[in-house]
Amino acid sequence: AQSVTQLDSQVPVFEEAPVELRCNYSSSVSVYLFWYVQYPNQGLQLLLKYLSGSTLVKGINGFEAEFNKSQTSFHLRKPSVHISDTAEYFCAVSDDNQGGKLIFGQGTELSVKP
């Protein structure tokens, strides 16, 4: 069965520093990958998604992620974070065997400090 691992439950970082949030998934033939962000007291908002094509995906708010098939990873990056990026970030994956279901990771809490 498909599974997702977010290796860091909490990532503290200073403002304007770069950040990488890690996500690994179990292997599959054809996989679709997503990053969602959840700001305090809000629902999930789609940041970016990989469906096919270029392995480097650009999303909203300056985030990007790179699909690495050989390492089964989809790490999220931002070169310079802002205080407003403080939120919980969820990696999600599906494949053609999931019947459209998304499998979520446990989330990474990004805390940006001044």
Next chain:
Amino acid sequence: ETGVTQTPRHLVMGMTNKKSLKCEQHLGHNAMYWYKQSAKKPLELMFVYNFKEQTENNSVPSRFSPECPNSSHLFLHLHTLQPEDSALYLCASSRNHGGSLGTDTQYFGPGTRLTVL
């Protein structure tokens, strides 16, 4: 994000109460979902509706009863809940379900924070 709305945003109920959560999507989608989000756990898919028909029940206890009167509205009826049911309940919608997920991205509402006393 105003495409998917949920009411109420917060709900406190006793174990003997009956209440309902409401979700409405304004995106013209055909599929709707209920998820449970508990602290420090991955989102758990509860129910899926596609064209008003339930296509997925992820072994959810019968004290949770979904209803989908049309493709735009989804309800979750609650009765005799337990304290461990306290969580954030999220609704989502997508164009369709069960097809190519590449085109069926899910859009989420803000959630209902439920506390069971």
